[in-house]
Amino acid sequence: MSSLTNPSRLLEKNSEELDSPRLLLALPPADGFLSLLAAERPAGSTHVLTNMVEVREQASRIVPEANLVYSHDFSQLQGPFDLIVLYLQKSKPYTSAVLDQLCPLLTEQGRILLVGENGTGIKSWRKNLQNWGEVMPITSGCHSGLLELLPSEQSRSTNKGWEEKHFPIAVAGTEIQVASLPGVFSHGRLDVGTQLLLETLSKENIRGQLLDFGCGAGVIGSWQAKRHNRCKPTLLDTDAMALEAARRTLALNGLEGKVVASHGLSGLNGRYDWIISNPPFHEGVKTRYDVTENFLLQAKEHLNRGGQLRIVANSFLRYQPLIEEAFGHCEVLAQGRGFTIYGATLAPAFVSAEI
Numbered sequence: 001m002s003s004l005t006n007p008s009r010l011l012e013k014n015s016e017e018l019d020s021p022r023l024l025l026a027l028p029p030a031d032g033f034l035s036l037l038a039a040e041r042p043a044g045s046t047h048v049l050t051n052m053v054e055v056r057e058q059a060s061r062i063v064p065e066a067n068l069v070y071s072h073d074f075s076q077l078q079g080p081f082d083l084i085v086l087y088l089q090k091s092k093p094y095t096s097a098v099l100d101q102l103c104p105l106l107t108e109q110g111r112i113l114l115v116g117e118n119g120t121g122i123k124s125w126r127k128n129l130q131n132w133g134e135v136m137p138i139t140s141g142c143h144s145g146l147l148e149l150l151p152s153e154q155s156r157s158t159n160k161g162w163e164e165k166h167f168p169i170a171v172a173g174t175e176i177q178v179a180s181l182p183g184v185f186s187h188g189r190l191d192v193g194t195q196l197l198l199e200t201l202s203k204e205n206i207r208g209q210l211l212d213f214g215c216g217a218g219v220i221g222s223w224q225a226k227r228h229n230r231c232k233p234t235l236l237d238t239d240a241m242a243l244e245a246a247r248r249t250l251a252l253n254g255l256e257g258k259v260v261a262s263h264g265l266s267g268l269n270g271r272y273d274w275i276i277s278n279p280p281f282h283e284g285v286k287t288r289y290d291v292t293e294n295f296l297l298q299a300k301e302h303l304n305r306g307g308q309l310r311i312v313a314n315s316f317l318r319y320q321p322l323i324e325e326a327f328g329h330c331e332v333l334a335q336g337r338g339f340t341i342y343g344a345t346l347a348p349a350f351v352s353a354e355i
């Protein structure tokens, strides 16, 4: 994704607002704005905070390693900054918790610009931001709005950290505690689609190596590991917050597993006996199908012969033809509550070359 998103277009049009000695671009989308910005600024003066592997990969080609943080842990940022440009996130509690942690990273005269697309709540943030200090609308355009926050002394001196929630889930007699963090999928409750997937899996004999693709807080992999204590699942996600929640879920239940940061399957080595997923079709506030489409087409390259794919998806999503294209067949294993469970087995004729 290299063309500019609407919020980035608005920033580009108002580039004079970004003129400051030390600037942090916080949680930008994977568009071309960072390279435009960095090209206009003195070398080493632009820093990037991201929670997405795709943005980390892109930014690593543009800013020095020391200026790039991909983590849930904002203390790794080398502040203070004169200006932080924050892209509005889909989850309000997440945006709020991010603001709590960014304000203390500003210089005394430092300011935050919040940019977001209309229809994603940017207008209501004009009022919400007053909880952190003085707010001024800068401009609007490109279907987006740009707000300025001058944080209060109190916001700059208090860092509340992430609020971690624990909640139990019990499916087919197996219970685990889930550790969830703001912004991580289904923060605080079991997703209906994931529940249907686990109910379907409970009727299967799952053994061997298991990959939980798009693991979120690690619900699927941890539930399976709890059912069969010899299962040490691999939990993969692009989101640094999700991976931290997944690590905490494993630890909370005394389970072992591997956590992998990857955009799609690109960062994954090795093959599995089971690939199980409630795959994404949103990224932030946008609908995005390419990640799951590529995942379905490439999953067989990470399955052992006879390996199994199981996914849950909203029934309106047309994933069945893609699975058939990759595996030669696709079973509908269950349907209900607006979701469908699809399954496929990797037959010898479809095994691709060793990776």
Ligand SMILES: C[S@@+](CC[C@H](N)C(=O)[O-])C[C@H]1O[C@@H](n2cnc3c(N)ncnc32)[C@H](O)[C@@H]1O
Pocket: 185, 186, 191, 194, 213, 214, 215, 216, 217, 218, 219, 220, 236, 237, 238, 239, 242, 262, 263, 264, 265, 277, 278, 279, 280, 281, 282, 283, 291
């Ligand atoms: C529908 S949620 C499922 C979460 C969890 N498995 C569950 O069932 O509760 C999809 C997950 O895919 C992750 N995701 C989004 N884009 C991704 C990508 N490009 N590569 C890997 N994971 C991605 C999201 O961060 C999110 O955690």
